[in-house]
Amino acid sequence: MGSIRACHSSRYPNPLPPLIQFEPWKFISLSDSKYRETLAVAKVATEKRQLEETSKRLSSALDQVLEVIAILDAGDGSIIYSNTNFSQIFGNPNQWPPHQKFTVLFECQMLATALEQARSGQAWKGRSSLKTYAGKSIVFEGTVSPVRNVEGVVESLVVRLRDITLEVEKDRHLRQVQKMDALGALAGGMVHDFNNLICAILSAAELIERQVGPDSPIQKKLELIQQVGGRARELSKQILNFSRRTDDAWIPFDLTSLITEVKCLLQTTFPSNVEVRSELAKGIRILGDPSQLHQVLMNLGINGSQAMQPDGGVLSIHLEQVETGRRVGDQSFLEPCVQLTVKDTGCGMDPYTLERIFEPFFTTKDVGHGTGLGLSVVYGIVHAHGGNLHVSSEPGKGSSFKIRLPIYQDLNKGMDGSSIESRVSSLFKYI
Ligand SMILES: Nc1ncnc2c1ncn2[C@@H]1O[C@H](COP(=O)(O)OP(=O)(O)OP(=O)(O)O)[C@@H](O)[C@H]1O
Ligand SMILES: [Mg+2]
Numbered sequence: 001m002g003s004i005r006a007c008h009s010s011r012y013p014n015p016l017p018p019l020i021q022f023e024p025w026k027f028i029s030l031s032d033s034k035y036r037e038t039l040a041v042a043k044v045a046t047e048k049r050q051l052e053e054t055s056k057r058l059s060s061a062l063d064q065v066l067e068v069i070a071i072l073d074a075g076d077g078s079i080i081y082s083n084t085n086f087s088q089i090f091g092n093p094n095q096w097p098p099h100q101k102f103t104v105l106f107e108c109q110m111l112a113t114a115l116e117q118a119r120s121g122q123a124w125k126g127r128s129s130l131k132t133y134a135g136k137s138i139v140f141e142g143t144v145s146p147v148r149n150v151e152g153v154v155e156s157l158v159v160r161l162r163d164i165t166l167e168v169e170k171d172r173h174l175r176q177v178q179k180m181d182a183l184g185a186l187a188g189g190m191v192h193d194f195n196n197l198i199c200a201i202l203s204a205a206e207l208i209e210r211q212v213g214p215d216s217p218i219q220k221k222l223e224l225i226q227q228v229g230g231r232a233r234e235l236s237k238q239i240l241n242f243s244r245r246t247d248d249a250w251i252p253f254d255l256t257s258l259i260t261e262v263k264c265l266l267q268t269t270f271p272s273n274v275e276v277r278s279e280l281a282k283g284i285r286i287l288g289d290p291s292q293l294h295q296v297l298m299n300l301g302i303n304g305s306q307a308m309q310p311d312g313g314v315l316s317i318h319l320e321q322v323e324t325g326r327r328v329g330d331q332s333f334l335e336p337c338v339q340l341t342v343k344d345t346g347c348g349m350d351p352y353t354l355e356r357i358f359e360p361f362f363t364t365k366d367v368g369h370g371t372g373l374g375l376s377v378v379y380g381i382v383h384a385h386g387g388n389l390h391v392s393s394e395p396g397k398g399s400s401f402k403i404r405l406p407i408y409q410d411l412n413k414g415m416d417g418s419s420i421e422s423r424v425s426s427l428f429k430y431i
Contacts, residue, residue: 059083067142068161074119074146074154089163091133111144111159118144118157127164138165176358180379183360191236198236202229239360241292241377252408255284255293255338259319262297266315270305273312280319284338285408292381299374300342300401306365307346307399316343321407336407337387343400349393357391 062069063084071081079093087093110128117124127141142161146154205225212218259280267276286293297317304315318341349357356362358379363372378401382389386406393399 066162068140068159068163070159071147072115072157072159074156077115080156089132089138114142114144115157115159118146119154121146121148121154138163139168140164180358180376180383183376184380187239187360191239195233195236198229198232202226202233205229235371235373238371238373238377241295241380250288251290252285252287253290255286255340255405256280256282256319258290258293259297259317259340262294262301263317266298266301266305270301270315271309271312273310274305274308274315275313276301276315276317278317278319280317281321281338284319284321286338286385286405287408288385288405289381293385296378296381296403297342299378303374304342304344304346304399307344307348309346313345313398317341318343322404324404336409337404338407340403340405341400342403343398345398348395348397348399350395354391354393358389 065083066085068085068089069081069083070079070086072078073080079096082090082093108128108130110126111130114124114126123146124144125142127139129137129139131137140161141164142159145158145160147156147158149155202225205222209219209222212222259278263276263278270276301315301317308315318339320339321336322339324335324337353364357375359372360376361372362376363370365372379389382403382405387404389404390402391399392402
């Protein structure tokens with residue numbers, strides 16, 4: 001192949017189109033009668049080349065956009081074109097049976113409706129979820145646009161999808177945090193006033209008790225007031241635990257020993273069909289309120305045991321040291337933290353329950369069997385200790401609560417608890 005530029009002469013228009021390419025022997029045999037024909041051949045070749053270049057450029061651009069793009073035949077729904085992202089999420093269409101339909105593959109009712117709507121000439125825009133070829137569920141937002149031919153008939157459909165699973169998850173998490181913060185502030189304010197009222201009722205009952213003496217016929221009623229008032233005070237203490245963000249009673253303590261204690265307590269109080277197992281890293285110390293952490297373990301343990309009734313099962317407690325990444329500016333640091341996992345083999349939870357478990361007063365238990373405060377207290381305590389919580393559960397497959405807390409690092413001691421003096425002296429041994 002040669003370029004017409006190499007053959008410029010006074011007989012031909014000058015300058016000639018730069019991209020014209022054709023076979024040189026045709027040029028050599030040029031005569032005036034062939035002039036038009038040769039130029040026509042050259043024009044077709046140029047257009048073909050330009051088309052190829054445009055097509056290459058378009059295909060390379062479509063392969064590099066973040067979205068999934070596919071062009072479907074409007075008639076049978078088969079895929080005419082798909083970009084690289086499409087294959088990454090949905091598998092390579094070249095390996096599908098011929099004329100495999102888009103909707104059949106992904107069994108997404110919403111997409112089927114969208115394709116139908118676009119087929120009738122109306123573009124579709126929306127979000128939904130579907131299963132990828134690897135079996136993973138993703139949330140997407142996208143459009144399906146009809147493409148018409150010169151007669152105005154819809155010939156093909158352009159599908160554009162964007163995987164927004166991560167964004168949706170982040171949004172959900174942010175909303176949850178905001179909701180819990182708002183509930184915490186509200187509950188904290190209410191409980192403060194509520195506590196004052198309870199104190200006034202209990203003090204008044206005590207005064208009356210002293211005035212009327214032990215043999216009075218109202219003694220029993222006064223006892224009832226004190227009993228119910230005491231329970232109300234207990235409840236308000238739990239709500240305060242959920243909303244409180246103070247570090248009044250914080251001390252460095254050995255979390256491993258605390259868990260060992262709670263494990264014994266749980267095993268003795270649980271029904272005999274529940275076995276408690278533990279695997280604990282030794283000597284893990286954190287800074288916090290031991291009685292609150294005790295409560296966290298009790299609440300999680302009791303929930304687990306209740307979820308395993310009536311058949312029983314295994315409650316496992318696992319404590320290990322892990323490292324998490326922390327970013328400051330453009331640098332990232334690895335911070336040691338502890339991960340406490342409380343896992344049961346119980347009934348598990350459906351997504352609706354899972355979404356609400358940390359809300360104060362949310363319970364699925366019968367009236368009188370649960371206040372719905374257990375996990376909201378756990379949530380409040382973990383967050384007050386600078387930690388975070390992750391739950392995974394599926395109906396019939398048990399539940400797993402993972403808590404991460406910052407590990408205690410005494411500036412005068414190493415992570416292994418040795419004092420700075422002993423570490424310096426052991427260092428001198430090697431110098
Ligand atoms: N391990 C678990 N397995 C299955 N469901 C659980 C588990 N832990 C909590 N849940 C669900 O979360 C709900 C809320 O739990 P939470 O501990 O806050 O309250 P509760 O257990 O219902 O009442 P309380 O703790 O006051 O006795 C429970 O009612 C239950 O539906
Ligand atoms: Mg509970």
